[in-house]
Amino acid sequence: MRRLLYEAQRALASPVRNPRMATVVGRLLGAAFLICFGTGLYSHFLQEPLDWMRFATRPEFLYQITQGTHIIAGIACFPLLLAKLYIVFPNLFAYPPVRGFLHLLERASIALFVGASLVQITIGLLNTYQWYPWPFPFRQVHFALGWVLIGLLVIHIGVKLPVIARHWNKPAEDDEHDDHLVDAVPAERAEHAEAVRLWGPTRPGGVTGRVLDYIDRAPRPASRVSRRGFLTTVGVATTAVVALTAGQTFTPLNAVNLFGPRKKGVGQQGVPVNRTSEQAGVADAATAADWTLTFAVAGTERAFTRAELLTLPQTTVTLPIACVEGWSQMARWRGVRLRDLADLLNADPETSFRLISLEERGSFSQTQMGREYVRDPLTLVALELNGETLDLEHGYPARMIAPGRPGVLQTKWLSRIEAIES
Amino acid sequence: MTADARRPRPEPAGAGTRNAGMTGLNPPPAGIAASTSRRMRSIRLLLVGCGVLLLAWGAVVMFDSVRPTRIPGVALWIAAAIVLHDAILAPIVFALGIALRRAGRRLTGTVIAIVQGGIIVGSIVSLIAVPTIVAKNFAPANPTVLPLNYALNLGLFWLVLAALTAALSVGAFFRARRPDAAIPDDTAR
Numbered sequence: 001m002r003r004l005l006y007e008a009q010r011a012l013a014s015p016v017r018n019p020r021m022a023t024v025v026g027r028l029l030g031a032a033f034l035i036c037f038g039t040g041l042y043s044h045f046l047q048e049p050l051d052w053m054r055f056a057t058r059p060e061f062l063y064q065i066t067q068g069t070h071i072i073a074g075i076a077c078f079p080l081l082l083a084k085l086y087i088v089f090p091n092l093f094a095y096p097p098v099r100g101f102l103h104l105l106e107r108a109s110i111a112l113f114v115g116a117s118l119v120q121i122t123i124g125l126l127n128t129y130q131w132y133p134w135p136f137p138f139r140q141v142h143f144a145l146g147w148v149l150i151g152l153l154v155i156h157i158g159v160k161l162p163v164i165a166r167h168w169n170k171p172a173e174d175d176e177h178d179d180h181l182v183d184a185v186p187a188e189r190a191e192h193a194e195a196v197r198l199w200g201p202t203r204p205g206g207v208t209g210r211v212l213d214y215i216d217r218a219p220r221p222a223s224r225v226s227r228r229g230f231l232t233t234v235g236v237a238t239t240a241v242v243a244l245t246a247g248q249t250f251t252p253l254n255a256v257n258l259f260g261p262r263k264k265g266v267g268q269q270g271v272p273v274n275r276t277s278e279q280a281g282v283a284d285a286a287t288a289a290d291w292t293l294t295f296a297v298a299g300t301e302r303a304f305t306r307a308e309l310l311t312l313p314q315t316t317v318t319l320p321i322a323c324v325e326g327w328s329q330m331a332r333w334r335g336v337r338l339r340d341l342a343d344l345l346n347a348d349p350e351t352s353f354r355l356i357s358l359e360e361r362g363s364f365s366q367t368q369m370g371r372e373y374v375r376d377p378l379t380l381v382a383l384e385l386n387g388e389t390l391d392l393e394h395g396y397p398a399r400m401i402a403p404g405r406p407g408v409l410q411t412k413w414l415s416r417i418e419a420i421e422s
Numbered sequence: 423m424t425a426d427a428r429r430p431r432p433e434p435a436g437a438g439t440r441n442a443g444m445t446g447l448n449p450p451p452a453g454i455a456a457s458t459s460r461r462m463r464s465i466r467l468l469l470v471g472c473g474v475l476l477l478a479w480g481a482v483v484m485f486d487s488v489r490p491t492r493i494p495g496v497a498l499w500i501a502a503a504i505v506l507h508d509a510i511l512a513p514i515v516f517a518l519g520i521a522l523r524r525a526g527r528r529l530t531g532t533v534i535a536i537v538q539g540g541i542i543v544g545s546i547v548s549l550i551a552v553p554t555i556v557a558k559n560f561a562p563a564n565p566t567v568l569p570l571n572y573a574l575n576l577g578l579f580w581l582v583l584a585a586l587t588a589a590l591s592v593g594a595f596f597r598a599r600r601p602d603a604a605i606p607d608d609t610a611r
Binding site: 218267268 | 536
């Protein structure tokens with residue numbers, strides 16, 4: 001067993017698999033994890049705010065930026081995580097496998113870290129395709145794993161801090177040698193001494209020996225070339241996956257959006273759709289002749305037909321629809337300012353509103369809108385989109401559009417708006 | 423497997439001490455004991471402590487928001503991810519690396535590195551792109567989800583990548599064969 005583990009480590013040894021490289025790639029991966037966690041928390045609290053929370057409404061494309069970054073950083077994690085795992089892979093065959101209780105905990109935490117990271121980025125990616133081939137709810141698990149991963153990241157940094165500190169800076173040129181990942185001892189010396197220590201100068205026989213000889217006969221590339229080649233490859237791969245998908249939110253890359261799950265301008269009235277009227281089961285109610293939008297403020301109710309809403313002062317705003325799945329689409333909206341409607345009904349400027357859709361099921365059929373959005377001059381009850389009557393798939397007869405909020409909170413097929421009196 | 427670890431062995435000249443070998447393969451316990459200074463030790467303790475709290479909070483959130491019957495599914499996926507990477511993906515990558523190094527034994531390291539890089543970049547982009555092709559087959563929720571021809575795009579991507587890799591490799595190959603270009607650093611001064 002010991003011999004096998006040792007031979008595995010030796011066969012896997014590579015100039016790329018050293019602690020400096022682990023630190024370099026680990027820093028980038030750690031930064032990507034932190035970005036994902038921060039933007040993820042922001043998105044989470046926008047959707048489920050605590051009572052005291054207030055959010056910035058400017059820049060009006062704020063959520064487009066934060067959530068676009070969330071998805072871009074998540075996609076960048078694929079090459080970075082695989083590179084990091086490639087670098088540290090020989091550690092899997094450490095001997096003895098467990099050196100004590102602390103070491104057991106460390107290895108367990110690393111196993112969980114690796115597994116949970118792979119699951120997190122995979123389900124995140126597949127969620128952007130609206131594909132859910134797993135036996136658990138996405139939103140809740142993705143959120144909980146976010147905390148788990150950030151905890152494991154902080155533990156990992158704590159455990160590896162001496163190694164990270166030692167290899168944070170580039171080694172001086174003459175200091176560069178072929179370090180093993182496992183420690184800063186020249187690889188060949190360590191190998192030789194350990195081999196001799198374990199079983200003398202002869203190699204194991206049989207099939208194992210032949211396989212090992214075969215591996216040994218493969219020429220080893222020069223350290224410098226393989227290190228540079230590795231870093232370049234990681235850089236190019238990361239650039240490629242980002243550049244070829246980010247066009248779904250970042251307009252300058254729209255032309256090379258080869259693999260993004262959404263495409264700018266593709267959809268009714270040039271805007272992609274997330275939830276259709278059919279999925280929401282609202283087609284009949286939304287097109288009914290007796291549709292009204294009811295306001296319930298301070299104990300009184302008032303219903304507006306679409307025609308009545310169109311007679312009120314109309315405002316045109318340019319705001320993006322920015323989805324939790326990372327895509328966004330700028331669009332021109334026209335409708336009635338929510339603030340004007342609230343004033344018309346003498347609502348207290350300090351109240352938040354509850355937005356209720358015709359949709360009866362679905363997690364976002366009822367959402368809350370904090371007063372900072374209610375009072376914002378860009379927040380509309382939208383009736384038109386890009387110069388046309390709002391399409392049914394975009395929320396006809398009326399939908400909400402507000403600056404800096406995720407698409408799921410831009411309630412479509414509005415039915416009722418209530419002031420939440422405190 | 424029958425080797426006796428304790429028996430002293432003669433060491434080759436310049437092989438360093440046996441301890442160096444030990445450290446080379448078995449670093450000291452990466453736990454708190456390995457701290458080099460008191461400050462380092464306290465920072466590490468703080469980090470590990472905070473990390474454990476965050477991890478525990480993650481577990482609370484998980485058990486609070488996900489029905490208990492669904493949690494084994496999460497555990498299964500995490501375990502499967504480890505197996506998929508450690509037992510399948512990594513060995514395949516290792517075997518391919520060996521095969522490529524042997525196949526290219528007459529070539530310079532740079533050419534091998536470029537070809538290797540091309541294959542890796544293509545594989546990672548495919549990793550992102552193939553699920554779109556699969557998911558598109560399951561009739562996406564509406565026509566604006568996955569609207570592109572991803573299979574065609576992936577094919578085009580591989581063509582461009584192959585052309586670039588070939589061009590770079592040929593360039594590197596001929597540069598390495600030019601006798602005067604081989605050792606510019608040594609002759610420069």
